[in-house]
Amino acid sequence: MKMERINTFAELQERHQALRHLLGLRLNEAGHKAGFERDILVCGGTGCIASASNDIVANLNAALAANGLAKKVQVLKTGCFGFCEKGPIVLVQPEHVFYTQVKPEDAKAIVEEHIIGGRPVERLLYLEPITQKRIPKSGEMPFYKKQMRIALRNCGLINPERVAEYIAAEGWLALGKVLTEYSREQVVDLMLKSGLRGRGGAGFPTGLKWQAAMKAEGAEKYIVCNADEGDPGAFMDRSIMEGDPCSVLEAMAVAGYCVGAEQGVIYIRAEYPLAIQRLEKAIAQSRELGLLGKNILGSGFNFDVRLQLGAGAFVCGEETALLRSIEGKRGEPTTKPPFPAEKGLWEVPTCVNNVETLANIPPIILKGADWFSSIGTEKSKGTKVFALAGKINNVGLVEVPMGTTLREVIFDIGGGIRGGGEFKAVQTGGPSGGCMTKEHLDTPITYENLQAIGSMMGSGGMIVMDENTCMVDIAKFYLEFTLEESCGKCTPCRIGNKRLHELLCTITEGKAENDAIEKLEVLGEVIKKTSLCGLGQTSPNPVLSTIKFFRDEYEAHIKDHKCPAGVCKNLKQYWVVEDKCIGCTACARNCPAVCISGKVKEIHFIDQSKCIKCGVCMTKCKFGAIEIR
Amino acid sequence: MEAAKETCCQNGLAKEMFEQLEHFIVSVNFDPCSPRRKGDLISILHKAQHIFGYLPKELQIWIAKRLNIQHSEVSGVVSFYNYFTTTPKGKYNVAVCLGTACFVQGADKVLAEFERQLGIKGGEVTEDMKFSIDVVRCIGACGLAPVLTVNEKVYGKVAHTDVAKILEEYKD
Ligand SMILES: Cc1cc2nc3c(=O)[nH]c(=O)nc-3n(C[C@H](O)[C@H](O)[C@H](O)COP(=O)(O)O)c2cc1C
Ligand code: SF4
Ligand code: SF4
Ligand code: SF4
Ligand code: FES
Numbered sequence: 001m002k003m004e005r006i007n008t009f010a011e012l013q014e015r016h017q018a019l020r021h022l023l024g025l026r027l028n029e030a031g032h033k034a035g036f037e038r039d040i041l042v043c044g045g046t047g048c049i050a051s052a053s054n055d056i057v058a059n060l061n062a063a064l065a066a067n068g069l070a071k072k073v074q075v076l077k078t079g080c081f082g083f084c085e086k087g088p089i090v091l092v093q094p095e096h097v098f099y100t101q102v103k104p105e106d107a108k109a110i111v112e113e114h115i116i117g118g119r120p121v122e123r124l125l126y127l128e129p130i131t132q133k134r135i136p137k138s139g140e141m142p143f144y145k146k147q148m149r150i151a152l153r154n155c156g157l158i159n160p161e162r163v164a165e166y167i168a169a170e171g172w173l174a175l176g177k178v179l180t181e182y183s184r185e186q187v188v189d190l191m192l193k194s195g196l197r198g199r200g201g202a203g204f205p206t207g208l209k210w211q212a213a214m215k216a217e218g219a220e221k222y223i224v225c226n227a228d229e230g231d232p233g234a235f236m237d238r239s240i241m242e243g244d245p246c247s248v249l250e251a252m253a254v255a256g257y258c259v260g261a262e263q264g265v266i267y268i269r270a271e272y273p274l275a276i277q278r279l280e281k282a283i284a285q286s287r288e289l290g291l292l293g294k295n296i297l298g299s300g301f302n303f304d305v306r307l308q309l310g311a312g313a314f315v316c317g318e319e320t321a322l323l324r325s326i327e328g329k330r331g332e333p334t335t336k337p338p339f340p341a342e343k344g345l346w347e348v349p350t351c352v353n354n355v356e357t358l359a360n361i362p363p364i365i366l367k368g369a370d371w372f373s374s375i376g377t378e379k380s381k382g383t384k385v386f387a388l389a390g391k392i393n394n395v396g397l398v399e400v401p402m403g404t405t406l407r408e409v410i411f412d413i414g415g416g417i418r419g420g421g422e423f424k425a426v427q428t429g430g431p432s433g434g435c436m437t438k439e440h441l442d443t444p445i446t447y448e449n450l451q452a453i454g455s456m457m458g459s460g461g462m463i464v465m466d467e468n469t470c471m472v473d474i475a476k477f478y479l480e481f482t483l484e485e486s487c488g489k490c491t492p493c494r495i496g497n498k499r500l501h502e503l504l505c506t507i508t509e510g511k512a513e514n515d516a517i518e519k520l521e522v523l524g525e526v527i528k529k530t531s532l533c534g535l536g537q538t539s540p541n542p543v544l545s546t547i548k549f550f551r552d553e554y555e556a557h558i559k560d561h562k563c564p565a566g567v568c569k570n571l572k573q574y575w576v577v578e579d580k581c582i583g584c585t586a587c588a589r590n591c592p593a594v595c596i597s598g599k600v601k602e603i604h605f606i607d608q609s610k611c612i613k614c615g616v617c618m619t620k621c622k623f624g625a626i627e628i629r
Numbered sequence: 630m631e632a633a634k635e636t637c638c639q640n641g642l643a644k645e646m647f648e649q650l651e652h653f654i655v656s657v658n659f660d661p662c663s664p665r666r667k668g669d670l671i672s673i674l675h676k677a678q679h680i681f682g683y684l685p686k687e688l689q690i691w692i693a694k695r696l697n698i699q700h701s702e703v704s705g706v707v708s709f710y711n712y713f714t715t716t717p718k719g720k721y722n723v724a725v726c727l728g729t730a731c732f733v734q735g736a737d738k739v740l741a742e743f744e745r746q747l748g749i750k751g752g753e754v755t756e757d758m759k760f761s762i763d764v765v766r767c768i769g770a771c772g773l774a775p776v777l778t779v780n781e782k783v784y785g786k787v788a789h790t791d792v793a794k795i796l797e798e799y800k801d
Contacts, residue, residue, distance in 0.1 A: 047772045050783035084772025232728030232767040270675065270712055271768055309675055311710035314766075328667030330709040346665060389730035389771040396772060430729065463729045477732055481766070487709075592745070614745075615738075619790060 003164065005290040008298045009176035012167075019168040025094045026157060037072045038115060041091040041156065044077030045242055046235075046274050048088040052104055053077070056088055059107030064115070073115055079155035079243015082397035083143055086126065091138070091156070098138040099124040129393070129415065143394050146413055148375070150383050151199075151236075151359040152399045155243030160278050163285035166246040172291050174362035175253050179299040184214055187258040193369035195381035196361070200226055200317075200354030201432070201459050202534075203380075203447040206361075209351060212341035213259035216349035221261035223252045224326070224345060224352045227268040227275070228310050230317035231430030232481065234461030236385040237355035239397050241268070241275035244359065245282035249292065249305055251358035254365065256303040259351050264305035267322050270312065279307060314431075314485035315535050319352040321487070332487045333533035354459065356385055376402030380446035384457065386428075390464040391418045400445070407441040410464055421466035425549070429458030431478040431485075432538035434545025435471070454545040456538075470567035471550040472557055476504040478542035482535060493536030496527040500543060507554065508568040510561040517547060517554050566628045569613045573629050576604050580625035587617035587626060642688060646680050654695060661697040670696060670706060674713055683717045719754045719761035721799045723747075725777045728767030735789070736775035740764065742789040746796060760799070 006012050020029070025039045042048075042057050060075045081089045086100035090110065097120045099110065109121050125134035126141055138144045149155075158165035166172070178187055192207030213221065225248060229237040241248060252264040268276055283305055286292045294302045308326050315321045316331040323345045325331040344350020360382060364372045373381050380402035386409060389395050393415030400409060406426060410416070417423050425435040434455035436443070443449050447457050465474065479501045488494045503520055506512040524540030531537045547554060556562045563571040576587075576596075583601040593612045598604030606617070606626075618626040653676045659669050670692075677692060678684055684707050693700040707713045725731075725740040740762070744750055747760050754761035770776045773785025777795075784795060 046769045050770045050773060050776075050785060087772060233730035233732075233771055235767070235769045235771055238769045271765065309672060310712075311671055311675070312712035312766075313710050325671065326668065327665070328670035328706065330705055387771065389774065390733045395730070395774070427729070461729065463733060465733060469733055474733075477729070614741075614789075616790075 003285070003289055005288070006297065007290065009180045012172060012176045012297060016167050016170065016173060019164050022165050022168040023157070028094050028096075035071075036074045038074075039093040040073060040075045040110070040115075041078045041093065042075065043079075043081050043087055043089040043156070044160070045080030045084070045087075045239055046272075047080065047084040049274065051088050053088040055104035056090065056102055056107055059104045060090075060111065063108050063111035067111060067116060069111070069115065073111075076159045077161070078158065079160050080239040080397060081138075081156040082147075082152065082239075082399075083138075083141075083394065084396040085394045089156075090124075092120075095120075096137050096139070098126060098136065098141070100126045142415065143396070143398075143413055146404065146408055147399055148383050148401050149399050150363050150372075150375075151240060151356050151385050152243070152397065153363065154247065155239060155397075158244070160243050160245055161281050163246055163282060163289060163291075166244070166282075170366060171246050171362070172250055172286075174365035175250050175257075175291070176297055177365055178254050178257055179297055179301055184258050184260065187254065188214060190365065190369050191258075191361075194364045194372040195369075195376075195379075196357065196364060196372065197380070197447065198354055199356035199360075199384065199459065201429070201456070203457055206353065206357055209341060209353070210255060210258050212339070213261075213349050213351040216259075216342050218349045220263075220346075220348045221259055222345045222348060222350040223255045223259070223261045223264040224319075224323070224340075224350055225252055225264065225266040225358060226317065226319065226322060226352055226354045227266050227272075228317040228322060229269060229272075229355075229459065230314040230485075231432075231459050231461040233389050233463055234387045234430060234459055236387050236397060236460045238272050238275050240355050240359050240385075241272070242278050245275075245278045246286060247359050247362055248279070248355055249282055249286055251353075251361035252305055253292065253296065253303045254361055255351055255353065255358070257301055259349070261349075261351070262302045262304070264303065265308050265326055265345070266305060267308050267310060267316070267326060270309045276307060276309070283307075313487075314481070315487045315533070318533050318535060321533070322352065323350065330487070332489045333535070335532060356460070377444065377446050379448060384445065384460060386460045386462045388414050388462050388464065390426075390462075391421060391466040391469070392416070392464040393418050402446055403444040405442050405444055406436065409445070409462070410441070414464065417464070417466050419466075421468065423464070424467050424469060425465045425471065425546075427455070427463045427465070427474070427542070428461065429456035429538075429541070430461045431481045432456060432534065432541055433458045433461075434541045435465075435474075435549060437549045454541065454548060456541075468565055468567070470508075470563050470565035471546040471553050472504065472507055472563075473565075473567045475543045475546045476501065476508060479504060479539065482539040486535060486539075490530075490532040490536060492527045492530040493532070493539065496523060496531075497536070497539050499523060500527070500540060504543070507557045508563070509570040510557065510568075512558045514558065516558055517551065520544075520547060572613060573608055574606055574611060574613065574615070574617060574626055575629050576606060577625045577627055578603050580623050581621075582623055582625070584621075584623070586620045586622065590616050590620045592616060642681060642685070647691070649680050650677050650692075651695075659696070661695075666696060667698060667702070670698070670703065671710075674703075674707065678713060683714050685715060716754065717758070718763075720759050721779050722761045722763055723777060723779050724763040724765045724768075725751070726766070726768055726770075726775065727764050728771065728774075730767070730771035731775040734774040736777075738789040739775055739777065739787050739792065742792040743796075746792055759801075760796075 090099040090102045188211045196206045197203040316325045321331040321333040340350040385399045427435045588596040595607040595610035689703045693703045751764040
């Protein structure tokens with residue numbers, strides 16, 4: 001379908017009105033009905049595609065065609081609904097029936113029982129674990145009740161591969177408004193008043209950053225979108241780009257107008273092929289409509305965006321390293337000042353913003369700074385998207401107003417601990433952050449509160465841990481990560497982290513000396529104070545915060561040579577419980593190290609000197625006769 | 630440039646592959662005289678790795694000459710970024726995610742089991758070039774943790790006891 005170029009803001013508003021019907025069924029707007037009677041939305045995010053959501057789409061289409069419904073019911077792929085745990089998700093509109101864990105073979109039932117028969121397919125509705133009741137609508141599910149979607153507003157609503165649906169959802173109107181009604185200074189004022197702070201980690205006020213870039217002298221300037229999302233276990237930015245790519249482009253154009261830049265670059269991880277593909281489509285379609293390119297909406301403003309792929313280096317998420325990487329160099333950070341706003345990409349003023357930060361901007365412009373600043377707390381405005389993962393029931397993407405407590409996120413929305421275990425800790429800020437414990441559960445989530453505890457807001461990864469997680473092991477895991485990812489430019493980070501890691505290894509192996517904790521603390525502080533960039537300056541945080549809150553666990557490793565969580569391999573031994581073993585030989589037959597001896601119907605014995613601690617015997621014993629000591 | 634192409638071909642890199650890469654370099658309007666020409670280096674390396682499967686030294690030299698930059702600059706970039714590899718991958722590349730979400734769900738055990746059964750470590754390839762193991766950090770399917778991929782196929786909620794079954798699928 002060829003789309004005609006949009007030449008003015010008025011034309012854009014007309015186009016918006018004319019396209020609004022596309023979302024009529026989904027938004028339940030009377031008088032806007034499209035030719036279809038129903039829309040079936042299937043999650044097309046990375047997670048659900050990995051669980052065959054493409055086959056679901058194909059089977060739904062086939063079943064509809066077989067029943068002569070192809071012209072009445074439309075099937076489309078949207079961005080992530082957030083409820084990844086129960087994916088793939090299928091949503092039937094306008095009745096808003098929400099199906100979970102759909103398999104390709106369920107397509108027939110959905111078409112025949114629901115679309116034709118008018119009865120939702122009961123067995124595919126979400127089963128509320130406590131009441132054991134099926135809940136048909138997402139709005140009634142605990143997972144969605146406390147959420148508020150601003151950055152994710154279009155994820156799961158529109159087809160991200162059609163700019164027309166974005167326009168129907170008020171897309172590009174913010175840019176139109178800014179280009180026709182606002183001066184550059186007024187845009188800065190609006191951003192300052194909204195209180196929006198960067199969602200990429202540091203929480204720097206976006207308005208101040210734009211102001212600096214606006215004031216910087218230079219004929220050429222750049223807008224860079226940081227889509228490197230390096231924190232492993234975090235997928236907020238990916239979901240936004242997959243589900244609502246145009247909103248990122250629109251916000252970059254707004255930023256371009258404000259600071260006086262004509263070029264935008266999105267630096268995106270190569271590991272996100274789907275997001276790349278959706279962004280490419282969005283750029284092409286937006287250009288076709290004249291929303292990117294020369295003389296946008298007849299305003300005389302030119303702006304275009306291109307993608308630049310990352311190549312798997314975490315440190316490139318740091319803005320100065322990122323700019324070096326775009327220049328085709330090794331991604332090594334440089335000292336600030338000069339800040340990118342003064343001297344950035346190719347030494348010209350550059351404004352670097354995170355994906356989620358940008359996604360918040362169009363609604364702020366359309367609804368006003370007062371609306372945005374009324375959400376959240378005094379110093380942390382708006383919402384924050386978190387990627388909930390780890391030992392939690394509802395793994396997924398959640399967006400909550402700032403000031404929501406950890407308890408609400410983990411227990412009300414997240415559904416509590418997986419497998420009925422006990423909550424032990426939650427890590428935010430990824431490898432730069434720290435952990436929080438039970439005593440912090442009622443802390444409202446704000447930039448300041450998390451920092452005071454020794455963690456940080458970070459980009460939004462939230463990893464929940466239960467009593468089976470060893471905190472020393474987790475600290476070691478994060479440190480291994482930063483160690484691998486350190487660029488090596490400065491000594492405290494390159495060598496210091498190596499020493500920290502070695503110390504942690506001696507602890508998990510039961511070989512540490514008694515003053516190991518003090519050594520960790522001293523060294524950690526030195527690394528924090530003397531490293532060049534944010535990576536080194538924050539790398540000891542996971543160690544220091546686990547020491548702060550789980551010192552006894554460190555001591556158990558060091559003094560008693562015990563890992564209370566039973567994780568550290570070198571500190572655990574598998575033993576046969578004599579009065580439970582019936583001598584079935586299952587363990588001995590499966591032991592890869594062939595170190596279990598015993599005759600049929602006799603008690604078996606594990607040779608500790610040969611055991612490689614693989615745990616196979618324990619999984620094979622049907623009588624619970626193998627335990628870890 | 631022609632000479633470089635010749636030597637590479639002698640080393641077993643196919644001519645058509647170079648032509649494909651050349652085609653890409655032309656398509657991005659690469660300008661060998663621009664002071665900002667290095668800005669295209671990383672996307673060209675991505676393309677090259679996509680075409681050749683890996684970035685051996687002779688290919689890096691060819692790229693350096695073609696882009697009018699030092700070989701050391703190319704190799705410096707290749708060695709810096711994890712995504713770029715100078716060794717070929719196996720026919721089936723097992724990429725185990727060790728992102729945090731996967732790690733806390735026991736992905737390290739899954740990795741150890743692959744390493745044990747294949748007799749190679751992460752980053753290595755079996756002698757018959759059939760399997761290689763890669764460690765990756767978050768492929769964004771954390772809801773399915775622990776996650777791994779074999780070439781393009783994604784496996785979710787994998788336990789270390791599933792490893793033999795997965796390898797069985799690629800027995801050929
Ligand atoms: C080691 C390190 C990694 C970072 N990784 C990211 C990242 O993956 N994504 C991101 O948006 N910001 C990341 N940042 C923060 C950026 O340097 C920068 O502050 C941010 O992109 C600014 O955008 P914002 O103001 O919109 O948050 C990282 C910082 C450090 C020190
Ligand atoms: S702190 Fe680490 S990552 Fe940052 S510049 Fe120094 S060595 Fe590189
Ligand atoms: S599998 Fe269990 S019951 Fe059977 S021999 Fe081993 S320890 Fe004893
Ligand atoms: S843990 Fe593994 S190596 Fe040790 S006894 Fe059990 S099966 Fe054998
Ligand atoms: S941590 Fe493994 S897919 Fe995200």
